[in-house]
Amino acid sequence: MAGAEAQLGNEGVALWLTDWKISHSDTWVPRRMMALVGGEMAGRLDFLLHPDGRALTVWQLAVEPQFQRRGLASVMMDALHAAHPQAWINHGSRQADGARWWDAYTDPAPERNIHNRPMSEWAAYFPALQVAAHRAANAYRNQELGLDGHRDAEHRYGQPLEEDALEWAAAYREAAASGPDPAVQILYGGIRIVLPARMHRVVHDGQRSAAERADMLLHHIGHGNLPHDQPWSTSRHAAFGDLADEQIRIPPAQPGAASTHVTLQVRLSAGQEVPEHHARADWVRYLDSPGIEVDVHGMAWRDAATPWLTHETDLSPPVGAAIAPEGPVSARYAARYDVIGELLPGLSTRRQPVDLLGTREVEIAALARRITAESGARLDASGPPEAVSEPRRAEQPPGQTSHRGSYAQQPPRLR
Numbered sequence: 001m002a003g004a005e006a007q008l009g010n011e012g013v014a015l016w017l018t019d020w021k022i023s024h025s026d027t028w029v030p031r032r033m034m035a036l037v038g039g040e041m042a043g044r045l046d047f048l049l050h051p052d053g054r055a056l057t058v059w060q061l062a063v064e065p066q067f068q069r070r071g072l073a074s075v076m077m078d079a080l081h082a083a084h085p086q087a088w089i090n091h092g093s094r095q096a097d098g099a100r101w102w103d104a105y106t107d108p109a110p111e112r113n114i115h116n117r118p119m120s121e122w123a124a125y126f127p128a129l130q131v132a133a134h135r136a137a138n139a140y141r142n143q144e145l146g147l148d149g150h151r152d153a154e155h156r157y158g159q160p161l162e163e164d165a166l167e168w169a170a171a172y173r174e175a176a177a178s179g180p181d182p183a184v185q186i187l188y189g190g191i192r193i194v195l196p197a198r199m200h201r202v203v204h205d206g207q208r209s210a211a212e213r214a215d216m217l218l219h220h221i222g223h224g225n226l227p228h229d230q231p232w233s234t235s236r237h238a239a240f241g242d243l244a245d246e247q248i249r250i251p252p253a254q255p256g257a258a259s260t261h262v263t264l265q266v267r268l269s270a271g272q273e274v275p276e277h278h279a280r281a282d283w284v285r286y287l288d289s290p291g292i293e294v295d296v297h298g299m300a301w302r303d304a305a306t307p308w309l310t311h312e313t314d315l316s317p318p319v320g321a322a323i324a325p326e327g328p329v330s331a332r333y334a335a336r337y338d339v340i341g342e343l344l345p346g347l348s349t350r351r352q353p354v355d356l357l358g359t360r361e362v363e364i365a366a367l368a369r370r371i372t373a374e375s376g377a378r379l380d381a382s383g384p385p386e387a388v389s390e391p392r393r394a395e396q397p398p399g400q401t402s403h404r405g406s407y408a409q410q411p412p413r414l415r
Contacts, residue, residue: 027175042067055125123171132165179279187232188239210313224337265298291333
């Protein structure tokens with residue numbers, strides 16, 4: 001990778017591997033390799049990763065025009081190979097620019113490129129018919145442009161592959177779906193805001209109470225204005241990553257404005273039906289939100305300019321809030337929030353803890369009476385216990401105690 005890096009100059013190059021929230025795949029995990037030059041997005045490499053980490057498909061490789069012909073695409077592709085050193089790689093089909101770039105690129109791991117290996121080795125991960133079609137399209141493109149395309153490395157380059165593809169098509173196994181369930185899971189969403197200067201200073205003042213600052217942020221956002229157009233992820237880290245990605249792709253409208261990234265830890269409120277949603281590998285997107293009632297169990301926030309400094313707090317009891325409506329407003333939402341998402345006068349934002357013992361007093365008393373009656377019946381029906389002679393224990397030298405060996409479970413070995 002040193003040869004490609006040498007062409008980039010001294011502008012400050014950074015590579016960032018992050019989530020890529022698309023709805024293309026229910027089971028494979030979308031990921032993005034983002035290249036930043038001087039803090040500006042210069043290129044990206046989008047790919048889909050199999051849940052077991054043993055296979056990936058390159059989706060798109062793109063470099064902004066002002067950063068092209070400096071080896072940046074090669075740096076990103078080399079970094080992808082390094083990040084997933086054991087994975088099969090499917091490079092898919094290529095357009096003209098991609099074919100020219102591939103012709104000049106040196107593949108660091110040709111043995112993991114599925115175009116270079118027999119279908120029998122990788123057909124469980126990739127549809128053989130689709131791969132055969134991509135390879136045929138690439139061969140035609142190389143011929144059209146007069147390119148070599150590393151044909152000597154490719155398995156049976158330019159030969160008919162239909163029979164092989166038909167033979168191995170049945171070997172393909174779709175990855176098992178394992179997306180989050182919003183009915184039972186805590187999820188994390190995020191929102192970018194530009195606060196008034198004085199409020200920005202207060203919110204990021206670590207000497208003040210975190211709970212009070214979180215309450216200030218929620219009032220500024222609006223309890224009924226939690227974002228409906230953002231994915232809700234299974235981790236706070238992923239929610240912050242989404243906001244940082246958005247910050248780079250879509251800078252604030254006000255040049256130089258200080259952005260605050262806020263994440264919210266939420267669970268659907270009691271009585272809230274599970275709304276229509278798309279569940280992906282590790283995130284959920286709600287569809288046409290009617291105003292979804294949630295309980296906010298925690299918040300975290302940071303200044304976009306200092307992402308290493310995070311403020312956070314747990315909220316107990318949780319705070320009642322709602323994901324803003326995107327479509328027609330539900331009756332539950334309209335009963336608590338006005339048209340701009342503000343809580344209606346006289347209503348409380350705090351969820352009152354439920355006294356489970358108090359609400360089930362009659363049921364618990366009946367259960368206790370039944371257990372007592374059954375226990376008494378068993379005692380009446382049983383005779384006196386049989387005498388059991390206790391075995392004599394071996395005498396031990398003074399100062400020595402018996403012990404039982406403990407066995408620690410060995411961690412699984414990963415291959």
